[in-house]
Amino acid sequence: MGEKSDFFNKSDFCNCQLSTVNCQLSTINYQLSTINCQLLIMTTHFITAEIDLTEAPVKLPQAIESHLQKSGQPLRWAITEVDQEKQKVLVEAVVTRD
């Protein structure tokens, strides 16, 4: 039983050392990913979206930008068509993605 116990202790000790090394590696990976983020890898994308026409036109910019944020960070947009029958607007936009 004692021998078995010794084995487990050595194994545990090795595992502990390994997990320490893994922790250190994770830290290095985290630091690298932080640096990569800081390099601002950003892409631009042209998209279109159909948005409900709101009762108050002043609320449209927020409604449009909230919708565009599902696809990226809005950079430039405009309503290019209005479907009065369906009460919808067609928005053309360029969004950015990191």
Next chain:
Amino acid sequence: MTKPLFTAVLIVPTGIGATIGGYAGDALPVARAISQVCDRLITHPNVLNGAQLYWSEDHISYVEGFGLDQFAQGNWGLRPVSQNRVGLILDAGIESELLLRHIQAAEATKATLGLNISDYIITDAPLQVALQNTSGASWGTIGNTASLLRAAEKLISQAKVGAIAVVARFPDDPESQALADYRHGKGIDQLAGAEAVISHLIVRNFKIPCAHAPALSPLPVDPDLSPRAAAEELGYTFLPCVLVGLSRAPQFILNRNKTISTDIWSEQIDALIIPANACGGCAVLSLSDSNTKIIVVEENTTALNVTPEMLGIKAIKVKSYLEAIGYLVAFRAGINPNSLTQNSASLNLLR
């Protein structure tokens, strides 16, 4: 008691084929005329940029489109300046002789106009502009956004510039029908959408004035060149107007708590003038529920069909910019425009 400064905003959206303002700074006469009946006129590069041609006035503010939208939403204020220190970003994709032409254009504005152009930087990689067009508007994307932003960051941190001019290499397409139409004063400016994306990226990320001039190969002479497009075919670059505009472009103020008396905020806008079928932009929508009088000009047709009635925007419809100017004069004088017509109505009894 000091009279408040009458402030107007003039917008001619870029890249939608506006019959007035959709070409080479051909809305500049409109801006000059409107500015004579306002204490302050705020407008954007598409209106004031005429490549080699420009007109600078103390009370006309050159505000990039993204910044103008933030201003109209009430998020940013505008702080007039005497002079900006301007930096220049040149796309690594510009061939050497054309690059030299742009550097010399910038040096000319320093020597002949006394502009404060500090440094230029060449991007670490070609920006790779790509054009995209729908039936009603021109758009575009940038293949190498990070390179553009790195260049801007370096100019701001090392050269301490307060405004940035960008020159990106645009694709040449001399045989295209779209270009022929544009040169003949018809159709849509195919470059405009991508140009706006470039300056929007800088303004959104760094919150400083920015404007763009495309680098293109010279075109062969065309005897049918429209006067509206002619300003862009006088020289090798489109850069001088951009540098002039940026040299006195107002700085953006992000914090109302740090505002000073000369700053301008959206609640001070008395009137907004915009083409009648191009009312789907952020600025006009944001101001639709304010005290700003929105004047839409029918004669300035565009490729779009987005009218104020379709969106529920209350607007004054006029036929021409001349009529718009008449309304501005009346508003500035505190006169009800109806009293200048034979349709002056009696008082209404409120029950």
